[in-house]
């Protein structure tokens with residue numbers, strides 16, 4: 001190649017701007033959420049003031065929040081929360097393993113897809129609470145009954161995420177893999193699975209939502225003595241007419257579900273952003 | 283690729299095609315993309331292919347690469363060719379560097395050597411400093427260059443390139459002509475290079491092949507014996523290109539009885 005004096009087309013990336021924009025970004029993220037929470041509290045307070053229901057069944061936001069404040073100082077609450085969280089993690093992890101394996105098998109093996117492909121979608125529409133009578137028959141009022149239903153609730157969504165992720169890999173990518181000399185294993189490892197990842201993460205997000213709902217249904221139905229859980233706490237609060245505790249527990253359940261969902265969503269967003277599938281608005 | 287169907291392939295042949303025909307679809311919708319394509323390419327030869335849009339050039343390269351099977355006819359290649367796709371086809375979850383490294387990984391280059399080799403190749407296509415960008419952060423021409431680097435990373439003796447420099451400015455393109463030429467000479471590569479630019483075809487090719495449409499077929503071919511180094515804008519190249527353009531426009535008329 002000729003050594004040219006003028007090489008104006010040797011490009012160098014522009015220096016990346018950094019720092020500065022962080023705080024305003026956070027603020028833009030926070031204020032709509034803060035506003036929404038304030039609105040909900042305001043409506044709640046108004047309904048309370050209207051006297052629609054007596055205060056002992058429908059407490060005010062302040063009463064509920066202060067109950068939440070005392071509740072989080074008790075050991076019993078943390079042990080209840082611990083049980084629930086451990087069940088959620090265990091159930092979801094098992095659903096993840098089973099759902100992923102079934103998803104890959106169904107996506108790869110055509111007869112299997114014909115046999116149970118639509119069944120998986122069908123299972124997704126099955127309300128998980130409908131599994132409980134069977135689960136209780138099979139396992140008794142026990143941990144396994146809850147685990148069984150949580151897994152059944154979450155695994156189909158996860159499997160479906162895998163299947164549609166693999167189905168939607170652009171053929172251009174698999175052709176590229178063939179040109180580059182990828183064998184079947186490398187084709188999956190380096191091309192198909194990474195390409196399917198965003199859809200897989202959506203499947204996980206949905207799977208989590210189902211797992212969380214199934215778990216709450218389970219904890220209301222399958223109450224194990226000496227084993228406090230958030231669901232059991234709801235049930236006891238109802239039985240003993242402790243409305244503030246009931247609402248405070250509901251708040252905790254809502255927040256836990258949202259936090260985990262937020263984690264999945266932000267993982268999905270950053271995946272999509274890194275692939276240029278989402279416009280960076282900052 | 284059945285060996286019996288071909289006559290004994292002469293030593294020094296890199297690619298041989300006989301009676302290639304490719305039909306897409308069937309019935310009324312059928313498109314005859316290629317018909318009766320015969321081609322012999324010597325090892326170390328640089329063949330450029332020019333033809334109207336939709337005449338079947340990409341189809342031909344895909345068949346050469348073994349990605350698609352011809353409807354009838356046979357292809358024999360001395361080694362598995364590398365193919366540079368018409369649209370860069372970079373993997374969006376990998377950086378430029380990693381896209382090139384993937385080609386190295388899949389042909390079994392040890393991990394320790396990949397990064398360095400990929401950097402060298404990106405330097406050849408003038409993308410030093412852009413290694414860590416993802417495809418969507420690169421311009422169309424830059425993506426083509428990453429794709430070119432990845433193609434060179436495959437390290438095979440036959441390279442098929444589908445309009446690799448289509449989206450580049452004249453200066454970068456000239457630079458890459460020089461680079462491609464020197465890599466091809468150094469490694470004694472056999473190249474099939476598809477382009478829409480007749481001067482580029484003459485500038486690079488030992489032989490230029492003109493393709494006609496409907497059905498896609500070879501209508502004319504000629505050896506370019508201009509001395510190296512050639513320049514896109516030299517009169518020699520320009521004259522040959524003008525002559526070939528006339529022949530391409532005349533199309534079928536030149537199929538028989540034409541001599542260059």
Ligand SMILES: Nc1ncnc2c1ncn2[C@@H]1O[C@H](COP(=O)(O)OP(=O)(O)OP(=O)(O)O)[C@@H](O)[C@H]1O
Nearest residue numbers: 306307313315334335336337338339340341342368
């Ligand atoms: N997968 C396919 N299915 C159906 N028809 C196809 C397919 N691929 C190509 N064709 C048809 O075959 C013909 C040749 O296409 P091809 O892509 O080879 O053209 P080309 O010469 O590369 O054109 P260009 O210069 O625009 O890239 C076109 O008429 C196209 O419509």
Ligand SMILES: [Mg+2]
Nearest residue numbers: 339340368444
């Ligand atoms: Mg093409």
